Amino acid sequence: MALKQIDYGTPEHQQMINLRYEILRKPLGLKFTPEELELEKNDILIAAFEDEKMLGCCFLTHIDAAVIRLRQMAVQNNLQGKGIGASLMNFAENLARDRRYKIIMMHSRKATVSFFEKQGYKVEGNEFVQLTIPHVLMKKKLY
Numbered sequence: 001m002a003l004k005q006i007d008y009g010t011p012e013h014q015q016m017i018n019l020r021y022e023i024l025r026k027p028l029g030l031k032f033t034p035e036e037l038e039l040e041k042n043d044i045l046i047a048a049f050e051d052e053k054m055l056g057c058c059f060l061t062h063i064d065a066a067v068i069r070l071r072q073m074a075v076q077n078n079l080q081g082k083g084i085g086a087s088l089m090n091f092a093e094n095l096a097r098d099r100r101y102k103i104i105m106m107h108s109r110k111a112t113v114s115f116f117e118k119q120g121y122k123v124e125g126n127e128f129v130q131l132t133i134p135h136v137l138m139k140k141k142l143y
Helices: 011-028 034-042 084-098 110-118
Strands: 002-006 044-050 053-062 067-075 103-109 122-130 133-141
Touching: 002 011, 002 084, 011 044, 011 053, 011 067, 034 053, 044 084, 053 084, 067 084, 084 103, 084 110, 103 110, 103 122, 110 122, 110 133
Parallel strands: 067 103
Antiparallel strands: 002 044, 044 053, 053 067, 103 133, 122 133
16 A cells, blocks of 8 residues: 555546545535635645555645644545554654644544544544534644
8 A cells, every 4th residue: 555645636636536525425415615625725635545546535734833634534435444544644644743733633523533532632622513413623742
C-alpha cells in the first residue's frame, strides 16, 4: 500500500471524491456541492493506493497557525478494519507535524469515535448534529 498526497483537480482527486461520496454521503442521501469541492483547493489531500486503486483517503484543512482539521476520512467498505485508516492517520499526523501544527482536530461521527480514540484522540465537548447525524469534536496534540 502506498500513501501519498494528491493534487486537486486530478483524476486521483476525482477518485477521492467518488470514494468519499460512496462511503460518507450516499448512505445519508447527500451529495457534494461544487462550492464544497472548490474549497478543497487549499487542503492537503491524502490517499492510500494499491496500484491505481484508491483504498482510503482523508484531507487536512488549515484552521490557524497551531490547528489543522482532519476531514472526510473514508476507507473502502470491504477493507475497513485492515489498518488502512490507522496508516492514513499516521501519515496525516506526520504531514501536520512537518508543517508545525500543534493540534489536529476533527468532527467525528459517533460511530467512529472508538477508532479515533485508539489513535490517541480525545472527545471534547458535547455531541452535535452535522450532515443529519451525531458527531463529536475530537482533538489530539501533535508534539
